[in-house]
Amino acid sequence: MTSTLSCDIAIIGGSLGGVAAALTACENGASVVLTEATDWLGGQATSQGVSALDEHRYIETFGATRRYAAFREAIRDHYRRRYGVAAMPDGAPLNPGDGWVSALCFEPRVGVAVIEDVLASHVASGRLTLLYNRTPVFATVQGDTITDVTVTGAGDKVTIAARFFLDATDLGDLLPLVGAPWVTGAESRDDTGEVDAPEEARPGEVQGFTFCFAVEYCPGEDHTIPKPEGYERLRDAQPFTLTLTASDGAPRPFRVFETGPTGLPPFWTYRRLLSGRLFDPSGNLRDIAMINWNSNDYHHADLISATPEERVRILDEAKRLSLSFLYWLQTEVPRDDGSGYGYPGLRLLPDVMGTADGLSKAPYIRESRRIRALRRVTASDILAAGRTTARAAHVFDSCGVGWYFMDLHPAVGNPKSMFEPTLPFQIPLGALIPQRPANLLAACKNIGTTHLSNGSYRLHPVEWNIGEAAGILAAWCLARGVYPREVWAGLLVRMFQRHLLDQSVPLEWTIDIPPGHPHFIPTQLLLLEGALEGNGPRAAALAIAPDQPVDRTEATAVLRALLRVAGSSAEPQIDPARAHEPLSRAEVEATLVIAGLSATGLGDPPTWSDLCEAMRPLL
CATH class of the missing domain: 1.10.418 (Actin-binding Protein, T-fimbrin; domain 1)
Structure with a gap:
């Protein structure tokens, strides 16, 4: 059965960027249909399990949109109400997991609840329609304009007719359906001018993805899972280890629950989502730790280029890789005290991820198809090396800001990692606008970056800002009867930027003059x-x-x-x-x-x- 929906803006993909786009488009007066491939909205912050937000040092006071800041504060409010703890013991803003990788670590379900609450009024008013468990399968394009997109799932097909379409899927799934030019993997050095790019393009060199999982530790109990199929091969090929290699080649050894021999914090607290003693000093509340580590990054095959049959096999092996890493932690990791191997008391928590197998509902995706955009961001635009200023290269068409290392995990055919310092950067509006079709915008990891610069633009607050800017832009264009490329190419760009500033979207780095400051x-x-x-x-x-x-x-x-x-x-x-x-x-x-x-x-x-x-x- 096929049904039809009509709206102003169709957002395909309920990623973090998709959620931000839907929220802002609705608040700017548009009617919206938002689709999602799972039954949880929020992408990397929820269904992909990475609810330990990858952010920057200024995030509490600057470097995020007002709406993203409100999202973070709503998560903290949930825990304040639930446990009666207002802040960290030292007075710092509340971090429910007290993890050391992030200033805000929380359970994925809390992120889902906050997102649903934020969108609830728009759903109730009829301005927003949510379609869960649906993926795009077909699009109609007339000339340079998309007229409708068909999504399938939940036993039916829905054709969505709209005036603007946003691709907020984590793999850029809408791009091939609508004929938008796109690239994948590593571009050549001649193409991008990037020193670290390969001499020849490698389209299949896509960063690995990860099935995250959550565990608690129950000393004296045995919760060892059955040994996954292919365990020894997966263990040895990865290989499984708690010792990482720094950029200078030096080993970085971690221990499970104790500080490492060189002073590194415990592996356990890396992405801990819930700190039991923070909320219950008596010790009756157990920690919940999320496992997203190099050892369970799957970089042996490319999901984007895979056939449907190959994708089933790849996802199955990636799941077994994560379960194998858990089995290794339960049976073979050297114990901190040197007394033996393995912590059988590590218990998989399926309810945290909302799945039967205990793995995240969707894989954590680091790299997508990327549009051929009106403006492309390269590594040289943002890397700190060689610059004397405090900020990255200035862009005239900024629609937001971000900051993160240029962080590339091992990719298909390239086992090397990269973690290079960058300077606080901007998000070019032109990077959200594809060469065609005219009524399409990128709203997730699929913007006009390169394989290298994507490593800085794929993180939580930047993706949210991308989605928020895309949603505002689509509604702004709708109200004025123009296309995004007309905004970017002409005098309208300054008018649109002022519109963003009025909605507390920073476009430049001014850490002592945040949104709300009179200047x-x-x-x-x-x-x-x-x-x-x-x-x-x-x-x-x-x-x-x-x-x-x-x-x-x-x-x-x-x-x-x-x-x-x-x-x-x-x-x-x-x-x-x-x-x-x-x-x-x-x-x-x-x-x-x-x-x-x-x-x-x-x-x-x-x-x-x-x-x-x-x-x-x-x-």
């Missing part, structure tokens, strides 16, 4: 127009220091940016004869006059805040 929007606008091009003190730090004077070394760039915000192509009036003096009130006042702004309240020397106050008529 947030003028500061963001100045940076978008190149205020840091002068490489002054503010270009060398992520903090803007709004109460500090504008330095003469940066004054030309800052005042030129102010004039651009005012719509003027004039140059700032700065006296070259005073090059060794602080920037004067008179020099700034001369520029404000050109911009048609008042100098009332301007200090001497003028501060960044003074300029923001002077810009108020432009806002």
Whole structure:
């Protein structure tokens, strides 16, 4: 049986990006149909089991959208209500798992509950329709426009007609159905200009994926699972180990429950989702640890290029790999005290992942098909090496920000890992917009990155920001009767960016001027127009220091940016004869006059805040 639904925006894929896109599209007035291949929304944060969020050091105060911050706070509120614990013992924000890889570790079901609660009002109003357990199988494209997409599952087919379509699947499953140009794996060095790219393209070199699982430890009990089929082969080929190799080649040995011999924290607490003693000091509440480790990363075959029959085999072997790693932990891992091998008290917890076999509902996907976009992000745009500024390469069309190492796990045909430092970066709007069709947007890991730069753009807060920007953009285009490529290519991009800023989506890195700060929007606008091009003190730090004077070394760039915000192509009036003096009130006042702004309240020397106050008529 086939039924038909009509909406403004169809979002195919209930990933974290898909959820963010649906939420923002609905809040911006669009009707939405959101499909999901499992019965849990949230992708890597829920159905894929990675509910230990991969974030950056500033995440509690800057570097995320307002909606992502609210998502994180709602998770904490769940645990505050449940256990009556408001914060960590040292006063830090609550981390239910107290894991050392993340500032927020939690049970996947809690993430699902929060997402459902966030979307509930839109479902109740009829603005949002959710279709679970469905995957895309067909699309109708007329010319340069998608007219409908058919999804199947739950015993039926549903054809969704819409004006805009967002691919928020973790593997970019919609792209081949709609004829969008896409790439996979590693591009060649000649193509991208990336030093670490191979000389020739390797389309099958896709990062490994992982079936995560959760366990608790019950000392004195035996919860050893049956030995998985092919255990010895999988164990030896991986191989299973708690000793990792650092980028400099040095071994990094971990122990299971104790600090390692070189001071590394316990493997057990790496991605712990629930810390029993945090909520019950008496010890009656057990820990829950999630296992997502190099040893159960499956990088022996590519899901994207596989036939349906091959995919069944690949997924089965990947599941057996994870179960084999659990069996190794139960029977063969060296015990911390040297007394023997294995911890049979490790008990698999199927209820945590919501599955019968105890593995995550879906594999944790690190790399997708990637659109050939209007703008592509390369490794050289974001890597820290060779840069003297505090931020990565500036992009004029930013639709968000992110920061994470360029983290690549072993890939098909390439067992090497990569973990290279990057600088805080932006998300280019053009990276979300494919060359065709005109009414398609990428809303997940499928944006216009390379194999290398994808390693920084695939993490939780960045994916959420990508989805949020895509949902807002689709609704904004819908209301104005334009296509995304028209927004990107013309003057509309600044109008759209202002729309994002009004919804507390940071577009530039300004850690001491977050959303909600009275100078947030003028500061963001100045940076978008190149205020840091002068490489002054503010270009060398992520903090803007709004109460500090504008330095003469940066004054030309800052005042030129102010004039651009005012719509003027004039140059700032700065006296070259005073090059060794602080920037004067008179020099700034001369520029404000050109911009048609008042100098009332301007200090001497003028501060960044003074300029923001002077810009108020432009806002």
